[in-house]
Amino acid sequence: MNYSIASLMKNEIIKLYRKKKILICVIVAVIASIWLIVSGIGNNxxxxxxxxxxxxxxxxxxxxxxxxxxxxxxxxxxxxxxxxxxxxxxxxxxxxxxxxxxxxxxxxxxxxxxxxxxxxxxxxxxxxxxxxxxxNNLRPTNEIQLDSNGRMKNAIGVFSILAIIITLIIASDMVSSEFASGTIKVLITRPVSRFKIILSKFIISTVICSLFVLTAEIIVYLLTGLIKGFATLNYPEKVYPVLGDSNISPMIPEWKLFIYSFILQVLFIACLSAFFIMMSSLIKNNLYIAVLSVFIIAVGFSFRIFEGLKFCSGLLFTGYFDCINIVNRKMQMDSGASYVSVGEAIIVLVLYTAAFLFVSKRKIEARDVEVTAA
Structure with missing residues (x-):
């Protein structure tokens, strides 16, 4: 029997459903969405x-x-x-x-x-x-009563952080659990590519986590808009100038800000999925995977905090969680990492994702030998 990517992906969804991981992520997303909507209504x-x-x-x-x-x-x-x-x-x-x-x-x-x-x-x-x-006869925005666009910005900021938690829940034991339960022994005796195994896990993790995040953000935007009214998506967003440049940076409409942010957010989630799958390939104990993964991400975030390390924050995939501020270049201005752009962010995240998946594939091939020998 030749296992296709589709059949492997279906198996991954079944396993996630049985472990109630999807339910946990739904609860996290719903609580965060309610908090964002209620906090928006309460500001007066x-x-x-x-x-x-x-x-x-x-x-x-x-x-x-x-x-x-x-x-x-x-x-x-x-x-x-x-x-x-x-x-x-x-x-x-x-x-x-x-x-x-x-x-x-x-x-x-x-x-x-x-x-x-x-x-x-x-x-x-x-x-x-x-x-x-x-x-253009547009009024300024205010912080007391955020409009639908302002609430969307807040939602993207909040769910960019929650994406780490959601992806950790979904992807952190995708490989290690196969070895712990012994199901990997069944897989390696079947004519299925090791790359297909890793790829199916990666695709399902990225798609499910992205759906949670983007759906929650859009719901927050729509409900806030229905309650308070929708602001124009053509409202301008300031883009900070590039350090050393002689030109004034152009403004972009907020609809473009949101689309670019969604793209970066999905790529960041894909990179997180690949990272957690790699950690799951390298380490057998699920608790160790979670603790070490969180530690590595925390170290990466520290590059955004300490003054001497800020300039290097664009070299690590953890530096790209702040999607809104990457697009409007506030992150670059605050950190001094002026070399960062939307295009550079896409390239860096894609390269990290490819590297993590490559390591996962090689490790699962090496563990094939261990399982077979055992």
Missing amino acids: IENDRFQLKNAQGDLSKAASVEEKKSLEDAVSGLKKSIAQYELSVNAPMKEVKENYNKQIMDLNSEKEKSSNHYKTLIIDSNINFIKYLDE
Whole structure:
């Protein structure tokens, strides 16, 4: 009997279903989606006004200099947030345009005082962004009441992290469990390619995890839009300039930001699937696989935290979980890894995925010998 990829994939789905892994991932995705939707509904202007009133009352009673400074910062931040909300929701369009003109004047004044070329490029990008809003009669966004686009950005950020957990649940024991249960002995006696075995596990893990993540994000977007109203997907997204470049970075519409982010997210999930399958091929104990995998990913994330390592974050696959900020280049600006782009991210993730799958294939071939000898 010749085992096809389709038949092997069907077997993988059956095994996942029997282990209730899909149910666990559904629960994780549902809880995260509900939290994102409910937190979006709960954010309102009255809550911020109440917090401002309390902060102002506490400020008048502040005893120490440190406490006073902290409360002054809180009051200032809340006032700015409320003013931005009023401007984006309640202010007449004439007032919004006047505010745009004031912002442009302030930015031009800041630009004249700046001697830093990169900072000047960022200021020019901000000016272009505000001019675009002004010319197209678009209101600014606000942080108090995120619209459907803002909630989608939050969902992509949250599920980019949860993708690691979901993929760990699905893929971390896909190979090791075959050896632990003895089913690998059946497979190696059949005319089935070892590459097909690995590939079927990889495809199922990537497809299922991607479906969980993308479906949850789209549901959050749709439900938030139905509750609060949909924002235009043509709303511009600022793209940060490339360090050392002399050109102002162009803006992109948010629909393009989301599509690029989805592509990177799926590729990141594919890379995670290949990584966990490789770990499952190398290590027999499922607990050790989970602990070591999490440790390796945590070490990779540390490159985004420590100042001296930030520039190298683009060299590791763990540096590509932040899809939104890779597309708008905020990640590159914060880390200094200016060599990172959407195209470079795709190449790096594909290369890592191929390398992980190659190691998995070689290891399962080596373990064939062990099983046969036993």
